[in-house]
Amino acid sequence: MDKQNLFAGIPEVLDERRFAHGGNRRRMAETAGCAPEDILDFSANVNPLGPPTWLGQVVGQALQEVDAYPDPDCTRLLMAAAERYKVWPTQVTAGNGASELLFAIAALKGFRQAIIPSPTYVDYARACRVHRLPVVEPPLADDFTVNFPAMGTLLATPSLVFLCSPNNPTGTVVSANDLREVAAMFPRSTFVVDESFAEFLPEGADRLTRDRPSNVICVLSLTKTYAIPGLRLGLAFADPDVILRIHRNMPAWSVNTLAQKVGERCLKDAAYLAETREQTRLLRESLASGLRQVPGLRVLPGAANYLFCRVDRVGQDAAMLRDRLLREYRIGIRLCGNYTGLDDKWFRVAVRGRADNETLIRAMEGVAGTARGPVVKRTRRTPALMIQGTSSNAGKSVLAAAFCRILLQDGFDVAPFKAQNMSLNSYVTDQGGEMGRAQVTQAMACRLNPDVRMNPVLLKPGSDIGSQVIVMGRPVGNMSVREYVEYKPRAWEAVKAAYDSLANEHDVLVLEGAGSPAEVNLKHHDIVNMTMAEYAGARVLLTGDIDRGGVFASIVGTMSLLTAGERSRVEGYVINRFRGDASLLDPAFGQMFERTGKPVLGTVPYIHALGLPEEDSVSFKDGFRPEGDKLPEDRCVDIVVLDLPRISNFNDIDPLYAEPDVRVRVVADARDVGTPDAVIIPGSKSTVPDMRALKGTGMAAVLRELAEGRTRIVGICGGFQMLGRIVDDPYGLESETTRVEGFDLLPVQTTLSPEKTLTRTFGTHSASGLTVHGYEIHHGRTEPLSDDLRVALRDNAGEPLGYMRPDGRVLGTYLHGLFDADGFRRWFIDQLRMDKGLSPLEAIQTVFGLEDALDNLASVVREAVDMDAVYRALGLSGGCAQAPLFRRPGR
Numbered sequence: 001m002d003k004q005n006l007f008a009g010i011p012e013v014l015d016e017r018r019f020a021h022g023g024n025r026r027r028m029a030e031t032a033g034c035a036p037e038d039i040l041d042f043s044a045n046v047n048p049l050g051p052p053t054w055l056g057q058v059v060g061q062a063l064q065e066v067d068a069y070p071d072p073d074c075t076r077l078l079m080a081a082a083e084r085y086k087v088w089p090t091q092v093t094a095g096n097g098a099s100e101l102l103f104a105i106a107a108l109k110g111f112r113q114a115i116i117p118s119p120t121y122v123d124y125a126r127a128c129r130v131h132r133l134p135v136v137e138p139p140l141a142d143d144f145t146v147n148f149p150a151m152g153t154l155l156a157t158p159s160l161v162f163l164c165s166p167n168n169p170t171g172t173v174v175s176a177n178d179l180r181e182v183a184a185m186f187p188r189s190t191f192v193v194d195e196s197f198a199e200f201l202p203e204g205a206d207r208l209t210r211d212r213p214s215n216v217i218c219v220l221s222l223t224k225t226y227a228i229p230g231l232r233l234g235l236a237f238a239d240p241d242v243i244l245r246i247h248r249n250m251p252a253w254s255v256n257t258l259a260q261k262v263g264e265r266c267l268k269d270a271a272y273l274a275e276t277r278e279q280t281r282l283l284r285e286s287l288a289s290g291l292r293q294v295p296g297l298r299v300l301p302g303a304a305n306y307l308f309c310r311v312d313r314v315g316q317d318a319a320m321l322r323d324r325l326l327r328e329y330r331i332g333i334r335l336c337g338n339y340t341g342l343d344d345k346w347f348r349v350a351v352r353g354r355a356d357n358e359t360l361i362r363a364m365e366g367v368a369g370t371a372r373g374p375v376v377k378r379t380r381r382t383p384a385l386m387i388q389g390t391s392s393n394a395g396k397s398v399l400a401a402a403f404c405r406i407l408l409q410d411g412f413d414v415a416p417f418k419a420q421n422m423s424l425n426s427y428v429t430d431q432g433g434e435m436g437r438a439q440v441t442q443a444m445a446c447r448l449n450p451d452v453r454m455n456p457v458l459l460k461p462g463s464d465i466g467s468q469v470i471v472m473g474r475p476v477g478n479m480s481v482r483e484y485v486e487y488k489p490r491a492w493e494a495v496k497a498a499y500d501s502l503a504n505e506h507d508v509l510v511l512e513g514a515g516s517p518a519e520v521n522l523k524h525h526d527i528v529n530m531t532m533a534e535y536a537g538a539r540v541l542l543t544g545d546i547d548r549g550g551v552f553a554s555i556v557g558t559m560s561l562l563t564a565g566e567r568s569r570v571e572g573y574v575i576n577r578f579r580g581d582a583s584l585l586d587p588a589f590g591q592m593f594e595r596t597g598k599p600v601l602g603t604v605p606y607i608h609a610l611g612l613p614e615e616d617s618v619s620f621k622d623g624f625r626p627e628g629d630k631l632p633e634d635r636c637v638d639i640v641v642l643d644l645p646r647i648s649n650f651n652d653i654d655p656l657y658a659e660p661d662v663r664v665r666v667v668a669d670a671r672d673v674g675t676p677d678a679v680i681i682p683g684s685k686s687t688v689p690d691m692r693a694l695k696g697t698g699m700a701a702v703l704r705e706l707a708e709g710r711t712r713i714v715g716i717c718g719g720f721q722m723l724g725r726i727v728d729d730p731y732g733l734e735s736e737t738t739r740v741e742g743f744d745l746l747p748v749q750t751t752l753s754p755e756k757t758l759t760r761t762f763g764t765h766s767a768s769g770l771t772v773h774g775y776e777i778h779h780g781r782t783e784p785l786s787d788d789l790r791v792a793l794r795d796n797a798g799e800p801l802g803y804m805r806p807d808g809r810v811l812g813t814y815l816h817g818l819f820d821a822d823g824f825r826r827w828f829i830d831q832l833r834m835d836k837g838l839s840p841l842e843a844i845q846t847v848f849g850l851e852d853a854l855d856n857l858a859s860v861v862r863e864a865v866d867m868d869a870v871y872r873a874l875g876l877s878g879g880c881a882q883a884p885l886f887r888r889p890g891r
Contacts, residue, residue: 028332031323035875037537038381039326040356042349043334045168045197045306047227048283051564052272053523055228055262060560062261063595070257077260080267081235085209090240093247094255094263098196098221098234102162103127104249105192105217105236111160117146119169119339121194124162133160137340144170144300144308148182155186164194166201169336169348171302176206183213190242196221196234197304199273200280209237217242224305225276226266230564233259233266280305284351290361291349294368305351308336313368318347321367329363382503383874384538387574388513388529390554394545395576397438398612399604400512402861403870404445405854407508412876415502416442417536418512419495420457420528422467424648424685425613428775428816432758433473434458437651441613442510445854456498457491457527459484462646462686462734472498475756485525492527499536508874511538518561530566539571539873542598547577547606552588559596571873572601574865579606602865611658611853613651636663637832640676642699643668644690644718649683649777652716655819655848661841662829670698677832678712679703681719683777683816687752688734691722691742700743707745710835713810715746717778720802720812724748725785733779745810747786748803752779761815763795767808770824772801774817782814822847 024043025036032039071077074094082089095101106114106127114128118137128135136154141147146163155161165174174193183191193208195218201207208218218237223229233255236246255263266272288307291299296313311318318335325331336346349360385403389396400416407414421436428434433452440450452473459467466480469487471494479487503509515522517529526532533540542558544551555573562570573592575585582603589600630636641653643666656662667673681703684690694700707713715723724742726749729735733752742750762773772793784803792811793801802813819825822844830840 025332028326032326032330034330038330040329040331040352040359042352042356042360043332044229045224045304045348045350046229047225047276047280048305048350048352049227049272049276049279051227052266052269053563054265054269055564056560056562056567057520058262058265059258059564060557062258063560065257065261068257070253070255070260072253074255074260077255077263077267080264084267085237087210087237088240091243092235092237093243094260095234095236095250096254096256096259097223097232098194098219099123099127100232100250100254101219101234101236101246102192102194103130104246105219106133106160107131107249108160108190108242108245111158111190113154113157113159115151115154115159115161115189116340117151117163119144119336119341120162120164121168122339124164124192124194125340128160128162139341140167140170140172144172146174146178148178155182155189158188159186159190161189161191162194163191164196166197166302166304168197168304169306169334169339169346170308171300171304171306173201173303176208176211179208179216180211180213183216187215190215190217192217192219194219196224197306199225200277200304202281203274203277212237212239214239214242217246222263222266225273226262228262228266228564231259231262233263280351283354283357286354287349287351287357287361290357291364294361294364295370296368297364307349307351309347309349311345311347317344319344322347324367325363329359329366331360331363381537382506382509383876384503384509384511384533384536385870385874386511386513386533386536386538386540386569388517388533388540388542390516390518390542390544390551390558391548392515394543395604396512396514396543397441398610398857399541399543399574399576399861400438400510401442401445401612401854402857404442404510405858406862406867407510408446409858413505413507414446414510415448415506415508416446416454416510416512417499417502418455418514418528419499419532420459420491420514421455422459422461422514424460424646424683425651426458426460426470426649426777428758428760428777429473430760431473432760434470434475434758434777435473437613437649438512441850442512444850445858451502453498453502456495460648460685468685473758488525488527495527495532496535499532503536508876509536509538511536513540516558517542517566518558520561530562530569533569534565538569540569541572541574541601541870542570543574543576545577546575547579551575552592556592556595559598567596567598570598572599572869574601575603577606578603599869601869602861604861604864607857607860610857612850612857613654630663631661633663635838636661637677637829637836637838638663638665638674639678639680639832640665640667640673641680641682642694642719644682644684645693646685646690647682648685649717649816652682652816652819653680655825655846656829658846658848659825659829660845661833668697670702673699673702673706675706675709676711677836678714679706681713681715681722683716684718684722686734687718687721687750688727688729688740690718691727691740694722694743703743703745707810711809712832712835713745714818715812716818717776717814717816720746720814721750721778721780721782723810723812724750724782726750728752746803746805746812747789748782748784748812750780750782753781754779757814761795761801763793763801763815765793765824765827766791767804768824768827770821770827772815772818772821772824774815774820776814777816778814782812820848 025039028039029036078089078092081092113134116124116137117140125135163174220235222233288299298310298312300308322333334348336342337344387396387400416439418439423436425437426434427437427440429450435452435455436458439455443450456472458470461467468478469476513529544555723746725744727740728751730738757776757778760775789803791800792804795801801815804811826844833840
């Protein structure tokens with residue numbers, strides 16, 4: 001049966017074009033040849049501010065009540081509406097969107113016709129025809145205002161009159177006083193005033209929610225005002241007897257629990273409404289001004305969150321404009337040819353955010369051939385996958401590295417990115433820029449040289465309330481939390497520039513978040529979690545550490561605190577560090593899907609002996625590092641690493657963990673040091689405070705005693721400075737005292753200075769003649785105070801990299817990465833073995849590198865995660881199963 005016969009005899013309500021609406025991104029995407037999410041949609045009129053930030057929290061709370069029926073009387077919602085609009089609760093009712101209320105009103109009895117001054121919202125006519133109420137559509141005046149005098153003859157017949165103020169699509173406003181006079185003149189007619197967009201009018205505008213004649217019904221849409229079209233919520237205001245009649249025409253439990261709870265909160269949020277009015281006005285005026293500069297385009301003044309426009313250029317119409325905008329720029333507009341009284345020259349555009357509005361203006365100029373320079377056509381963003389977590393140390397960095405390596409293996413040119421990292425564990429690039437070590441590992445997973453663009457903002461805490469701020473690899477100052485919040489807009493500009501630059505050079509980006517995206521006290525100035533995901537257009541995987549417990553509650557709780565837009569970015573969940581049979585988790589996965597609508601895409605097992613640097617010092621301070629197979633304890637050397645309060649660059653110790661004849665102990669208490677074969681004092685962000693802390697715990701005395709025996713002591717960077725006789729701080733960088741005594745284990749003096757040394761370094765160890773390599777990050781310079789002191793290492797230019805006592809048992813150096821060189825590391829360990837009476841092993845036992853560890857990590861995560869779903873989310877054709885196992889030629 002063909003479509004014409006199938007629908008024969010059914011009213012015009014099913015005329016698809018006649019009653020079409022905007023916002024159909026799926027259909028627009030078919031025309032543009034892209035994914036729906038790539039469409040910049042100006043066809044649907046939603047608040048440009050987006051939903052209120054509290055929406056997710058209220059929805060999450062409301063979910064606790066979904067096991068019971070909604071309040072059929074919407075009591076709390078109507079009380080809030082009564083308070084907001086200063087009416088009696090009996091004068092207002094709620095519906096599943098304004099549309100449901102309009103259909104219920106059209107079903108009211110006692111009218112012989114419906115009068116719908118047109119052009120106006122198409123569903124008024126649709127609602128009337130559903131209830132077989134004849135429709136008369138007199139034209140609006142030439143300026144698109146309602147011509148009440150011309151309607152006098154029609155109004156003499158008992159009629160249901162539909163008016164829209166501001167009118168959709170024209171944006172014109174019906175005078176409330178004029179309507180009151182007309183309503184009084186024609187008491188047998190009822191006037192329905194749709195104020196769905198009236199909240200965008202200035203505060204104090206004359207409205208009909210309160211001061212209404214008895215034959216006036218006012219309808220509002222909270223959907224439009226609060227950007228919640230997916231929830232559907234409308235209000236109708238009328239005399240109590242009319243409200244009762246409307247309510248009888250609606251089904252029971254029309255407004256669900258979520259909508260009632262959200263609506264109640266909306267009606268109490270005066271601040272959001274005030275900001276909406278102000279920002280929408282500014283955005284509308286700016287958009288109208290820009291569009292009016294496009295030749296052949298007529299833009300009418302409007303009062304709502306949209307603009308009514310006409311194509312006046314000969315030989316063109318709005319349909320041609322729409323098609324070009326879709327195909328060339330992936331921008332959707334609302335054609336208005338299906339409104340009564342309008343032809344295909346008319347269209348409507350929503351008011352969106354400033355950047356989107358500017359994109360529309362430039363695209364219009366491009367179509368008109370009057371672009372102010374090269375027209376940047378909207379193309380698909382670089383695919384981006386973002387790993388966010390329910391907390392710090394949830395495994396985000398490691399998982400990001402895993403996805404980097406998987407994408408590399410599957411033939412994609414991939415790069416890592418983290419907008420802002422807070423860590424004392426930093427690295428110096430070949431260009432002398434400083435960045436977080438986690439992004440260095442991720443760069444290695446991509447087989448790329450580390451680049452400060454991968455981590456444009458690095459915060460290095462120096463105290464509980466302040467940090468050194470490093471932007472694009474260079475320090476810009478020490479800031480308190482409040483100072484940094486004020487600085488953040490500038491940091492955000494650097495972040496965006498760095499991301500755009502990387503995105504232009506690579507096929508895919510893998511982003512890492514920080515902490516949790518649900519830290520509500522920080523979200524208003526977030527630049528690293530959902531704000532970054534939105535800018536990148538990234539799909540988000542939310543991960544939680546099940547080994548720590550509470551993972552399901554933390555995931556569901558996190559989702560409940562996100563806004564609707566943020567939740568829509570979440571593709572699914574990854575459960576990290578699981579031990580046991582993953583099938584036992586299936587019931588929990590089902591409940592999480594039911595509560596959040598998002599699936600678990602993978603359960604990653606706990607990986608023992610991961611072999612990758614730690615993201616931060618949490619695991620280091622816990623004293624646990626998975627180690628490989630070890631020799632018996634009596635055939636191993638014992639190395640103690642001091643746990644400093646402000647420890648930095650603790651990854652200097654990582655190569656020692658992998659050696660079969662080394663046992664590493666992290667010690668914070670002087671009583672636990674014992675008599676080790678070596679003590680390593682690692683780097684510190686704040687040398688003077690950490691040195692004082694060690695003295696206060698008795699650690700300095702222990703070190704002096706050990707230095708008189710066979711224990712070797714090595715200080716790296718801050719640890720090197722502590723070993724000296726004097727630390728001068730003339731600029732007060734770390735202390736109010738200009739001169740502080742060190743441990744006096746090396747006759748050297750350090751002078752701290754504001755200038756920071758950042759350099760990659762290659763050199764030679766004097767005693768062994770072996771090469772070493774690494775990097776320097778330090779403030780100040782250290783000079784010898786005795787001629788007996790020996791140079792321990794020299795760089796390739798012959799300059800000292802560190803000093804040691806004549807017997808070589810106390811050594812200090814600024815070289816981070818000292819133990820990365822396999823040959824030197826084995827030599828050092830063998831010296832400890834001989835000191836202990838053990839035979840040296842001589843041959844290199846372990847090759848320090850991350851390639852095997854990264855490949856192993858990628859293999860585990862690929863097996864555990866639904867990579868096909870990940871590839872689909874990124875819009876990468878073929879998926880992992882069919883992708884080539886090599887990089888693209890020329891990349």
